[in-house]
Amino acid sequence: MHLSMQAQITQRQSVVFTPQLQQAIKLLLLNNLELAKYADSAAEENPFLEVERPKALRGLPSIPRKSSSANDFDPVSLLQDSSDHTFRAHVFNQVDELITGPKERAIGYALAADLEPTGWLPSPLSCIAETLKVEIEVVEGVLAQVQKAEPAGLFARNLSECLKLQVTGEGPEETRLLILIDNLKIIQRGGFPELRRKLQCSKDELTVALRQIRSLNPKPGLQLDDGSAEPIREPDLRAFKSESGEWRVELNKATLPSIRVDEEMSREVRKVTMQDADKEFVQGALGSARWLARAIAQRNETNLKVAAEIVRYQKAFLEEGMHQMRPLKLKLIADNVGVHESTISRVTSSMMMQTPQGCFPLKIFFSTAIESDDSEEGASAMMIREKIRKMINDELPKQPLSDDAITSQLNSQGLRIARRTVAKYRKLDSIPSSSQRRRGYQLLAFA
Template sequence: MQLYTAQSFAQRQSLVVTAQLQQAICLLQMPNAELSSFIEAQAEENPFVELRLPPAPAPSVALPRTAAAVGDDWDRIAGLAADPGPSLYVHVGAEIARLGLTPAEAAAAGVFLDALEPWGWLGQPLDVLALRAGLSEAEAEALLARLQGIEPRGLFARSLAECLRLQAEEQGLLTPLFSAVLGHLPLLAAADLRGICRACGCGMEELKLVLRQLRGLNPKPGALFDAAPSPQRPPDLVVSRSAEGWRVDLNRSTLPSVVVRDDAAEGFARRAAPYVGERLSVARWLARAVEHRNQTTLKVGAEVVRRQKGFLDEGLSKMQPMTLREVADAIGVHESTVSRVTSGLMIATPQGTFPLKSFFTAALASREGDTSGSAAAVRHRIQKLVQAESPDDPLSDDAIARIISDEGVTLARRTVAKYREQLNIPSSVQRRRQALVTGAL
C-alpha cells in the first residue's frame, strides 16, 4: 500500500450571516418605538449617528370611523393615560390608619396588607400570616375581621364564597338560602341549577331570585383600583381613503430617522482616520438599513391593502384569504422577509387597529370547488350567528355548519367546533346553562 499527499481546489457558495445582516433582519420586525430605542443605543456609541424624532406633540391619526371600529382604533386621546387614582395598596393602607389600631396591631396589619392580591383577596393562609405577624390564631381571626370591614366590602377575603358573603351581609342579602347557595358555588360554576335546587332544598324560582342578587356582587373588589386601561401602542402603518382609492402610509408621527453627521468627522485629528472611517461606514449603513426597512414595510402594507379592499369597505365578513408567499411573490421578496415585517407591526384602518399578521388567513373551499372566503371571515360569521341566536334554543355546531355551507362555504362540524374554541365560545349546551344562570331564560 502506498501513501501520498495531494492538493485539490474547489469552489462553493454559502450564505454567511454577518452581524450587519443580523441587525438588518431585526430591523424589519421592529415597531417604531423599538426602532427609536435601537437607533438611540447606536447613537450613544457612535458619534456620527444622530436620532431624529418626529416633532412633539405627535399629530393624531385621523381616520374615518365605522361602527365596527368604535373602541378599537388608536388616537391621541386613547393613548393618554387617565388619572388612575390611588392604588389598592395606598387605599387599604389609608383605611388601616383610620381603624385606630395599636402599634403592634398596625404592624401585624401591614403583614396582612403585604399578602393582599391585586383582586383584593388574601394570597396566603391565615395560619401562615399569623406566624409571620407573631399573633395567635384567635388574634389573627380578630384582626382579619376588622380588616374585612374596610370598604369596599370583600377585601381580605380568603375565598370567593367569603368575598361574596361579606358583601351580601353588608347589603342584608345573607338569608339561609343565599348562604346555602354560596356553599355550592362549584355547582353554580357548572350551571347545574337543578343540582343546586336539590342541594339547597328550594324551587327554581327561589333560586333565580338569589342568582339575581348574586350577580349584583363583585367577586374581585380589588380590581376597582386597577381599572385604568393601558394606552394602546400607536400603529406603524396608517390606511386612509384618497381620490384614487385606499392608500397606506408610514405613521410619520412616531417614525424615527437616522442622521449621519459627516460634518463631525472634520473635527477629529488625522491620526484618528481609521476610527473615523469605520464609524462613518457603520452610520451610513444604519441609515440605509432603516430606509430599506421603511420601504419594505410600506411595500408589504400596500400589497395587503390592495388585497383586502373588501375588508376595508365592509369589515371582517369580507376578509380575503391571503398567504405570506402570495404577498412575497407580488412584491419580489422572500417569504421570510414578509413574515418578519408582519410579526410585530400594527396597522390602523377604518375598521380598527390590527396586527399586520392577522390579515394572513387560510382559504376555505366553496361548494363549487374553488376557494371562497377566509377562515377569519368564517370565524366572524360564527360569532355573529351565536350573538343573534335565541338563548332558549342555541345553535349547535351542526346547525352553524349547515347555515354557513348554505351561504357558499363548505364547512364541517369539527371545523365549527375548532373555530368556536378559538373564539372562546362555549358549546350550545353550556350556552343554554349560562343563559339560565344569568337570567336570560
C-alpha cells in the same frame, strides 16, 4: 496504499450571521414605538446619530435615577410603591393602616406584593409562610386582617371567598347570598328549583338574591387600576382610499422616529482628532450611524411593500367587511414582494394597520382556506369565524344553536366545514357551548 498531501482550492457560498444582519432582523420585529425607543438607545451611545422622537412619545417624562448608598438601603422600599395613586401604593397604605406590629406588617407587605391586578391572592399561604419562615397560622391571621381592605374582596384566594368578603350584615338576605355563593355550580348549570329548596324562598326572592350576586365584583382590584398598563398604541401603518378611488398605504409619521446622521459634526471632529484610537472610534461610530439610518429606511420600505401587497389582495375586506376576507398565505405575499417567507412573518408579527374597517395587526389578514362551492380559492377562516359569531348573536335565547346546527347552516351556504372545526373556532372566540349559553340566557331572565 499511497498517502500524500496536496492543496486544493474550492469555492462555496455560505450565509454569515453577522452582528449587522442580526440587528437588521431585529428591526423587522419592532413596531414603530419600539423602533423609536431602540433608536433613542442607540443615539445615547453614538454622538453622530440624531433621533427626533415621534409625536406619540413626545412629552413623556423620563424617570429620574436615584442614587443610594449601602447605608440607606431599605429592602421594603423596593417592595413598596412610593407613588400615591397606584394599585400597589393603595394596597400598601391600607396594610399600614390595618396592621401595627412590625412582624405582622412585613407579612402584610408580602401578601400585598403577591396580589394580582384583579385583587386575588394567587400563591398558597403555605408557600408565603415557607418563604418568610413563619408559621402558616400567623400568615392566616394577617390575611384575615388585610381582607378588611377596600374595596371589599381584596386578598381573596378564590371566587367564593371574594364574593363572601363583599357580603356585609347578618340578616336573612345576607344569609341567602352566602348560601348562593356556596352553590355557584348550581347557579352555573341553571338549577333554580334546587336553589329555591336550599334557600326555602319564593321565585321572586330568588330573583332578588341572584340580582344581588350579579352586582358583586369578582375582580375588585381592577377598581384601583392606575392606568400603568400599556396603553392601546397607535397604528404603525394606515390604509385609505385616495380621492381618485385608489387604495394607498402610508407609514404613521406620528409614531415613526426620524433618523439623521450628523455629517457636519463628524467632519469637525475628524479635523481635531489626532490619536489613532480616537480616529478609530470616530470612524466606527460614524459607520454605525450611517448603517442604522440605512437599515431603518430599508425596514420602512419593506413594511410599506408588504402592507401594500396585503391591501391589494384584501381590497374586498377593506371595502365591505370581514365577510369578504380572502384566505391568504405568507408565501404568496413573499413571492409578490420578492423577499423570503420568514421576512413576511417578522414584519407581520407586531405591526398594526389602521383601515376603514378598524385597526388590525397585519397577521390577522392571513388565514387558511376552507373549501367552498362558490370559490376556487376557498373561503377565509376569518370570514367563517365572523359568520359563526353572527349566527350566535342572532340566535333565539330559547333555542341556542348547537355546533351541528351551525355546521349544517354553513354547509347549506356551500362552505365545506366539519363540526369539530366549528367547535374550534367557537372556542377561539371564547363563545360558550349551546348548553352553557342556554343557562346564561336563563340567568339573564332572572336578573
